[in-house]
Amino acid sequence: MLYVCVFAARSKSMVMGEVSQGPCRSASPSLQEGALKAGWLKKQRSIMKNWQLRWFVLRSDQLFFYKDEEETKPQGCIPLQGCQVNELTANPDEPGRHLFEIVPGGTGEKDRAPISHESFLLMANSQTDMDDWVKAIRRVIWAPFGGGIFGQRLEDTVQYEKKFGPRLAPLLVEQCVDFIRERGLDEEGLFRMPGQANLVKELQEAFDCGDKPLFDSNTDVHTVASLLKLYLRELPEPVIPFSKYEDFLTCHFDTFTVCTAPRPAL
Incomplete structure (x- = not known):
């Protein structure tokens, strides 16, 4: 069952006037x-x-x-x-x-x-x-x-979640990858076919509100794949940092050159 930070109760709004409410630090x-x-x-x-x-x-x-x-x-x-x-x-x-x-x-x-x-x-x-x-x-x-992870720096998310035990990647990433390995490796169009947009948004809101929704047998694997892609897409800096991007391209080019070089005649 998903716990999403969408509250059914809707109050009659008392909207904001010219004077701010609550303590605010001075701006500059x-x-x-x-x-x-x-x-x-x-x-x-x-x-x-x-x-x-x-x-x-x-x-x-x-x-x-x-x-x-x-x-x-x-x-x-x-x-x-x-x-x-x-x-x-x-x-x-x-x-x-x-x-x-x-x-x-x-x-x-x-x-x-x-x-x-x-x-x-x-x-x-x-x-x-x-x-x-x-x-x-x-x-x-x-x-x-522990919420607000979509758009949050990767290192900030991992640092916070370390308080719950050793972790190499955010819980959302581990959970999505484990589910895809278990149920999606034989799925046609994985990471290409879109998931259910409303459910992706619901899951995103749940994780952003600090909840940890679980996937079950009824969860569509394409929805989970779309959620993982969305998380990676919204990272302020990619998994491969900007500072290492040129090194990555150089490494890729060198590897491609070695693999495609003609073999010497025997």
Whole structure:
């Protein structure tokens, strides 16, 4: 059974106004320079309910918003520690509104405490933009608890998981590889045929929320292969580091030259 950080309960949102809520550390130009993510989002005012376009900067465990890209003093911020982030279902009567909310409370503890009735409502420019923001914020929220591994540095994931025993690769990689070895080596089109997109996303969200979902006999091997490819694709640096890429190409070329060189006549 998959434990996914998607909560059925949906509170009536009290959206963010001009004043940030909760303690926030002061921002400076260095905050934007060292940003984990930055970009334009719309936020809804709590009184007028109209939308304001603001420049958002994600750094550490806080989401700051500015009037524009040149501002060095933020108008406010959202503390992310202990929050959860949810995509909101699109309303067919309002196309082009890509909404997500940041809900204080309900994460950071494995027992999933009841969520707060306040949330911060934000709108992205596109589905892709919203997905990127949700993943980036979720990574910040869940990284201290072993989640947020999609898009996280490989060494950070391995270092965290060492506390549970010796490990040469992330648990997700070992689990996917073991399952594929057991059930997929004779499968036609392995790593070429796509898996079930909704299940891949569900598994990704589960791992990103610090859960460790198990695959069973009903799990499609192409879905597991797609999940593994997705994880490797989203690594900020490939398994072969950028610094070793030229060495790898040289090694490959040398090996190819040796293997294809004509054999001396006997």
